[in-house]
Structures are given as C-alpha cells and as structure tokens.
Amino acid sequence: MKANICILILGTLAAHASAQTQQLDRSDRILHQASDLMPWCEAEARYRYMLQGVSTFQWSGSYHDRSNMLFVEGHLRAGGEDVAVHCRAVSGARTQDAVIEIDAPPG
Incomplete structure (x- = not known):
C-alpha cells in the first residue's frame, strides 16, 4: 500500500x-514574422522598467522585416519621459535570442 x-x-x-x-x-516562442516580435518587445521593455520601479504607459510601435531580420520600433512612456525602444531578431530565432535596445532610460 x-x-x-x-x-x-x-x-x-x-x-x-x-x-x-x-x-x-x-x-x-519562435519568431517567424516581425509581428511575432512586437508583443515580446513591449513586454520586455515594460519588465526592465518594472525591475527599476518605474511605471510605464502608452506603448506604441511598428514592425517590419528586411531580408531574414525582424524589427520593432516602439515608444514607451516611462518615468515621465518618452523612450524609444528597438528590438530585432533573426527570423526563426527564439525570443530568448532577440535583442532589445532602450534609448535614454530613466534613472
């Protein structure tokens, strides 16, 4: 028993x-199209500010691809400032391999 x-x-x-x-x-997830990268880019940017204790608002962005590269150009309101967010990945890559760049982060 x-x-x-x-x-x-x-x-x-x-x-x-x-x-x-x-x-x-x-x-x-595997990123097949630039539209697959958009939600990850927004979530990753918000997450990085959350770790710093900075509130974020008003995400907007656009996406495109060039050859086998996927791109997202976004903007986020963080800490009272408008911040540019750039993400890129190779088509077929996983989100863990995507790159994010945030211009002029508050802090």
Whole structure:
C-alpha cells in the first residue's frame, strides 16, 4: 500500500514538473514574422522598467522585416519621459535570442 502511494506521489510530481517545463517552453516562442516580435518587445521593455520601479504607459510601435531580420520600433512612456525602444531578431530565432535596445532610460 505504501509503495503504491509513493509511486502515485512520484508520478504526480513528475507530471507537475513536466507541465512546468512545457509552460516555460511556451514563453520562449519562435519568431517567424516581425509581428511575432512586437508583443515580446513591449513586454520586455515594460519588465526592465518594472525591475527599476518605474511605471510605464502608452506603448506604441511598428514592425517590419528586411531580408531574414525582424524589427520593432516602439515608444514607451516611462518615468515621465518618452523612450524609444528597438528590438530585432533573426527570423526563426527564439525570443530568448532577440535583442532589445532602450534609448535614454530613466534613472
């Protein structure tokens, strides 16, 4: 009886760990088009300001591609200033490989 309970618990823990791994993998998406990069770019910019305790508002942006490169040019209101945000990635790359540049961050 105890062995069956241990196996059941271990099976449940393994399923839970597998679900967490799959959840993490979904957040690291493959970028096929420039429009795939836009939500990541906004979220990453907001996240970086959140880490500094700076409130952000009014995201706007546009996207385009050139050859196999994806680009996002955005603007964000952060700490009372308008800030330019630039993101880029190679088509087919994962979000973890995307690059973000933020001009004149508050602080």
